[in-house]
Each structure stands twice: as C-alpha cells, then as structure tokens.
Amino acid sequence: MALLQVDNIHVYYGSIHAVKGVSFEVNEGEIVTLIGANGAGKSTVLNTVSGLLHPRSGSVCFEGKNLHGVPPHKVVEHGLAQVPEGRRIFLQMTVEENLEMGAFTQPGSTIAPGIADVYRRFPRLEERRRQIAGTLSGGEQQMLAMGRALMSRPKLLMLDEPSMGLAPILVEQIFDIIKELHAAGTTILLVEQNARAALNVADRAYVLETGKISLTGTGAELMASDQVQKAYLGG
C-alpha cells in the first residue's frame, strides 16, 4: 500500500477546472516529484493533499485513510507537512518561534529536541534563532520553512517549489538537503519547475500539463525522454 494515494482528483477554483483527474502515489521512502510549467496545477495538487483545497471528486488517502473532509489543521496530525510555495514563514516572528509553530501539534516535551535537530541540520538558523524571520535571506528563509515543516515529524514532507527565487548555488544547497533528508528516511513529494534538479534527485516523477498527468516514469527515464527534454530541459 502506498503511503499517499491520490486517485482521480478534480479541483476547481470557482468555475475554473484547475486539476482534471490527477492520480499518483508516493511510497514510503521515495522521493517523488511533480514537474510542470507554471499554472499546470502542481501547487493545487499539493494544497488539495494538505486539505487547504477540496477536490470536487476523487480521493486523497494517506496510510489507507481517506482524508476527505479532514480540515487542514488536522491533516498535519496525520503526519503530512507542507513547505508552501513562496516559503510563507511567519515574517514578524523570530526564527525559533517559527520552529515552535511547526511543532504546534506536538507534545511540549518534544519541542526542544526537535529544535535541536533542526539546528543540527541548519546551523545558520541557530546563529539567527532570535532574529525576526523577515530579516533572513531567501536561502535562509527556505531553510527555515523546511525546518519548520520538519518540526511536526512528518511521515511525508511535501515541498512546493523550494528552489524558487534562489541563486543557483543555493538551489544546489537546498537539493543537497533534500537528498540528506531522504537518506535519513523521510519520504518526500517534491513539486518543482526546475525539472532538471528535481529529476536528478527523484526516484519517480510525474509530468503535469494543464491539470493532467501527461507522463510518468523514474527520474532517469523522464530525464532521457524526448518530450521532457524539449518541454522542460531546454534540450
């Protein structure tokens, strides 16, 4: 049984049919990526899994449980965490307060060890722990957003465009961190426009095109595919 099973979801914004029957699965221990152009519906899919949006039809099952009707703040308790597009950290709160918010659903005793874990992985955040998050650089903000999501000890970490707006060297760093997290046993669902970087780390990948999945395969297969080469890799 897959950890996350998304089955034929249709999602609308008012009358706009944004996701038109998307199905995919993420197995435990995998890195799965959804790639596609701007507006293909990638973030819509993630927000539907997180419960922020509701599918008009189709289902999202996590560990075999249907998440239908589960409000977003309860989805976290099931072990799903999302690092939203644009990071969406709490800019007026300190770095450490942001991390505490990430552990909102966790028992109080696990917060301090959780924060220590995040600082071990992201030493830069520890240096800036008392700083207001809005003063961090883009790369640091992305680290904070990832650290904050890890605070809920998720079984599945969903990353929405973690490389967006970052300098190439930082993009490389962020992808190194994704690999590390994966090596440490975290299952990851990665949404990216940066197809090359995403396919490089992914076990499996899905190409999303105007609300539908047009292609699927292993990361290496898609990297070699003519269609992907032409459309997303500039080859």
Place this chain on the structure above:
Amino acid sequence: MSFLSYLITGISLGSIYAIIALGYTMVYGIAKMLNFAHGDVIMVGAYVCFFAMAGLSGQMEAGSLAAAVVPQVAGVLLAMVVCTILGVVIEGLAYKPLRQAPSLAVLITAIGVSWFLQNAAQLLWGAAPKNFTSIVSGAVSLADGTLNISYVTMLTVVTCLVIMVGLTTFIGKGKMGKAMRACSEDKAAAQLMGINVNATISVTFAIGSALAAVAGVLMCSAYPTLMPTTGALPGIKAFTAAVFGGIGSIPGAFLGGLLLGIIETFTKAYISTDLSDAIVFLVLIVVLLVKPSGLLGRFVPEKV
C-alpha cells in the same frame, strides 16, 4: 494642581479607551475585521454587572464586609462570563459564515450586530438611563485636599496596566498567543502548522469581549449613566484610539487609548467641552495624514 488632576483624569479615561481598543485591535489583527459591535458588548457588560450588583446587595447584610465586596466581584465576573459567551456567539453566528466574503459585507454585518445589541438592550432593560453604582467608592485626598484621586481612577489605571502586561506576555510567550500571531500573519500557513484558525479567532473574540466587560464596568463606575447607547461613542473613540496607535498593534492600542483620553480631558479643561470630540478626531486625522499606519503601526503593503 488642576493640571495634575486633569492629567490623572485623562490617564484614567485613556485607560478605559485602551482596554476597549485592545479588543478592537486584537480582533482586527487576527480576523482582519472591524468589529463595530465591540462598543455595545461594553454596554451589555455594564448592564449585567449592574443587575448582578443590585440583586446581590439586597441579599447581603447591610454594612458588612461581604456586602462591600461580594456583589461587586460577582458582578464583574458575571459580566466577563456573559460578554465572553456573547462575543463568541456573535462571531460564530454573524461573522464566521462571512469568512470568505468581501470585507464590506463583514463591516455592514458588524454595524447590524451593533444595532441589534442596542435595540435588544432597549427591549430588555428599557431606554431610561440607570444610575450605575460605582464598584468602589471613596477617594484619597492629597496635597492638603487640593488633589483628589478616586479609588475608581486608581483601579482603572492599575487594571489597564495589569491587562496590558498580561496580554503582552500571553501574546509574546503563550502557545495560544503565538498561534494568534501566526494566524494574524498568514492563515493558510498557520493551518499547515496544525493551528485551528477558527478556534483561534473564537479565542480572540472571547478575550476581547471579556476585556470589554471590564471596560464597561470601569467606565460606568466613573461615568455612571448607563443606557443602551452607552457603549456606542466610547466604542468609536476606542476604535479611533486603536487606529491612532496603529491598528493590529497591542502597544499601539495602549498608547493610542491613553493619548486619546489625555487629549480629550485637556481639551475639555482648557479649550471647550463642546468641541472636545471634534478636536479628538481632528488630532486623529492629522496623525493619519502624517503617519497613515498610526503611531506604532507597521505599514504592510498589500500583496498583489
């Protein structure tokens, strides 16, 4: 000495505005709405306290210590409980269904709730003013009797300070308080953290309304005329104070309330009683022209 006496009166009046303004500013900060019914919750709180005190003092032995303490304490607590429930119910019935609605719809609803409360009060308790018995009587006389400070004045200022410190600590350090700040910044991100945004908004209304009850009792203890419209003007002025200090900012509400009370009192004393409200609002206009975000407010550009 009269200057000092006016200043003390101003600080006391300002403390009442500050307590009311805190309710406005918290609700605005988290629910992003102006709860124009907030002033009328004050009035309800004062009525509840009035009737509780009247009912209980009849039961007590006249002149006993219990008669001097129990009705007042019970009256304040009951007013806080009733207003807390009222605030949560108003939010749940009137505002929550409009969470996705345009802010103008919410604003009009809030004005509707305000009118509803005033008319309900008139229906229940009549339009004739009641003479509110101060929860503490007496005064201390200083400087050979030239400076009198009533106990109500002292109680008001101390209560305001305690509320200010308590609320700052709660928002700054408490888990719920931090969740409120998170909701205030980004509701979707807060939900992704596992924060129940609706519950957080309810708690905000509960706290704001309990503070409104306290403000109502203190205000009517200092200015004893209680009628269904009693909360309206102080409500508007406290809203002004919240905007003056920077709406959404807790220290801003405190500072705005105090300054407003002091300006109003000095205007009454040295310029004109009739013009005091006009001058208070003039000051607001000038401040907003110079600093549109208010004294301590942050200017946050709308994201497009």
